[in-house]
Amino acid sequence: MSGVEQELQNQRGEIDSLMNQLRELDIDSLKESIKQEIFEQDHPIGSPYFTGSVSDNPNDKYPGSSWERLDSNTYIVAAGDGLNALQQVGSNTKSFSIDWLHNHPQNPHVHENYNRTSNFSSTGNQYGGRMGTAGDNSGTITATAPTTATNQSAGTQQSNKTINVQPNSVALYVWIRTA
Numbered sequence: 001m002s003g004v005e006q007e008l009q010n011q012r013g014e015i016d017s018l019m020n021q022l023r024e025l026d027i028d029s030l031k032e033s034i035k036q037e038i039f040e041q042d043h044p045i046g047s048p049y050f051t052g053s054v055s056d057n058p059n060d061k062y063p064g065s066s067w068e069r070l071d072s073n074t075y076i077v078a079a080g081d082g083l084n085a086l087q088q089v090g091s092n093t094k095s096f097s098i099d100w101l102h103n104h105p106q107n108p109h110v111h112e113n114y115n116r117t118s119n120f121s122s123t124g125n126q127y128g129g130r131m132g133t134a135g136d137n138s139g140t141i142t143a144t145a146p147t148t149a150t151n152q153s154a155g156t157q158q159s160n161k162t163i164n165v166q167p168n169s170v171a172l173y174v175w176i177r178t179a
Contacts, residue, residue: 039065046086048076049175058175066179075167076174086176 001009039062043049049058049067058067073092079085 036064043177045177045179047177049177050172051175052172054173056173058177065177067175068178070174070176074174075169 043058043062043065051058058065074088075090077083077089079087083089
């Protein structure tokens with residue numbers, strides 16, 4: 001057998017060996033392995049999963065992984081300086097106490113009926129100022145204000161009330177991968 005024939009026989013042996021390995025290869029297992037690798041790249045631990053359906057559970061959809069659903073009414077905020085990823089902050093309600101408001105009482109008082117008549121001239125007088133710059137601009141002005149009363153106060157009726165600070169939003173089910 002020549003050197004070329006020996007080389008061809010060796011290559012045939014290698015090809016036969018590879019063909020046997022391919023026959024023994026479990027294609028389904030290989031597919032699952034590739035799918036799992038892609039899943040790990042797309043959904044690392046700590047990543048969120050958003051869905052609009054309560055029945056869409058990533059624990060069922062992705063066997064072998066673990067997911068925890070965020071509590072309802074939990075808002076998502078971008079992490080950054082002073083706020084770590086997956087850190088829980090805030091509250092869904094806030095009570096304001098009267099101590100948060102500055103003191104601004106409107107004590108009861110009355111504005112009495114007020115009439116004032118003034119005569120003005122170019123030189124001015126005790127009731128008014130200059131009406132013009134040339135000549136005498138005599139005239140009479142009468143101002144009248146009605147009697148009014150007020151008794152306004154912030155008082156304690158404004159304390160211990162809650163307000164809604166919910167921004168415009170859309171509700172989704174949110175899951176976080178834990179394992």
